[in-house]
Amino acid sequence: MNTANSALYQEIQHFYARQMRALDEGEVTAWAQTFEPDGVFDANGLPEPVRGREVIESSARKAWEQLAAEGIQRRHWIGMLDVEERADGTLLARHYALVLTSRRDGERAQPTSLSCTCDDVLVRDGDRLLVRYRTVRRDDLPNASAA
C-alpha cells in the first residue's frame, strides 16, 4: 500500500461523504451530477435498473419529496470501503451501506435501519469522480446472485 493508494482511498471516502449528504439533505441535482450522464443505478429493491443521470435525478427527487413531506430524515452511512484499481482505468469501490431513517417529530423514537452492500464502478473526470454503475443489494431481500 503506497502513498498514492492511501490518497485515493481517502479521496473516495470523502467523495461518499459529500455524495450521500447531498442526497440526504435534498440537494438532488448535486447528487445526480455525481453520476455519469449514462450512469446506471441498479438496486434489488427496484423493479429494474434506473438508467441515465436525468432519470436517476427525477427518481431521487420524487423519493426525496415524499420523505420530506412525511417529516422523515434519511441518512446513508458508507463503511468498510474496499477499493480496487482495475486494468481499464476504472475503480471498483465496494462498501457496506447503512440507511438510517428518523422522524423529525420530537418523539425521540429511534431511527429504523436497513443494511445493504453497494458496488460502484467509478471513473475519473478531471479532478472529480463519477459513478458509472452502482449496484445496491439490500440484505433483507433474497440474494439472487447466491441462488
Add this chain to the structure above:
Amino acid sequence: MNTANSALYQEIQHFYARQMRALDEGEVTAWAQTFEPDGVFDANGLPEPVRGREVIESSARKAWEQLAAEGIQRRHWIGMLDVEERADGTLLARHYALVLTSRRDGERAQPTSLSCTCDDVLVRDGDRLLVRYRTVRRDDLPNASAA
C-alpha cells in the same frame, strides 16, 4: 485532493476516534481537553449552548456518572466526514454521528440508537486539534434551520 489533504482527513478521523472513546469510557477530563478553553457545545437536544471547557466538562461528567450508575455503555460513532480548510485557518469538519446505547446487564438486548449530524469548527494547537464550536443536531427533533 493532494497528499497533504489526505493526511489531514485521516488525522481528523483519528482525532474523533480518540475523542469519542474518551467520552464513552469515562475519561471526561481528557475529552474536555479537546475543546478550546472557551469552546462551545451547541446541541438541539439541550436548552442552550454549553460555553467553556470547564462547564462542558462538568456537564459531561454528570451525564457520564448517571449512565454508569445505570449500567449503560454509550458509543459515539462518527462517519461520513467532510473536511473543509477555511480561509481563516480553521477547519470545518462536518460528519454524521450515531449514538449507540447498550445495557451491560447480560440480557443480550440490542443497543438503542440515535442519528445526528455534527459540525465542528476545529483549530490547530501545536500538534493537536481542538474544538472551537460544536453544533450537534438530532435527526429526531424538528429541524429549526429548515423552518
Add this chain to the structure above:
Amino acid sequence: MNTANSALYQEIQHFYARQMRALDEGEVTAWAQTFEPDGVFDANGLPEPVRGREVIESSARKAWEQLAAEGIQRRHWIGMLDVEERADGTLLARHYALVLTSRRDGERAQPTSLSCTCDDVLVRDGDRLLVRYRTVRRDDLPNASAA
C-alpha cells in the same frame, strides 16, 4: 501525524474492510488466513479464548454455516479506529464494531444490532497484516475489566 502514519491508518482501514467482508460472505478460509498460525480470538461472548488459526477457522465455519442455513446475512462494521505503533514493532488497533444481522426473507424487517469493542494486536508479514491477538468485548455483557 506524518504521511507514513496516514498511510498506515488507511492500510488498516482497508485491511478490516476486506477481512470482515470475507467473514460476512462465507470466505472463511480467507478470513482465517488473516490470523497468525498461533493467533488468538478472545471474546467475552465465548466461554474461553479460541487459540490457533485452524480452530479459529473451524469455529467460524460452523457459525457461518448455521447462519447461512437460517437465511441470515451478518455484517461486521468497524469504526472509530485508533492505531498505536508499539516499541516491539507490533501495532495496537483499537476500534468499535457494530454487528448487523439481517434475514434474507423479503419481509423488510430491520437488522438486529450488537455493539462491541475490538482491540487487535497486529503484526506485519511481508506486505500484509496479520492478527496476533483479538480481544472482543460486547457492550451488552458485564464489563469484567471494569469490575
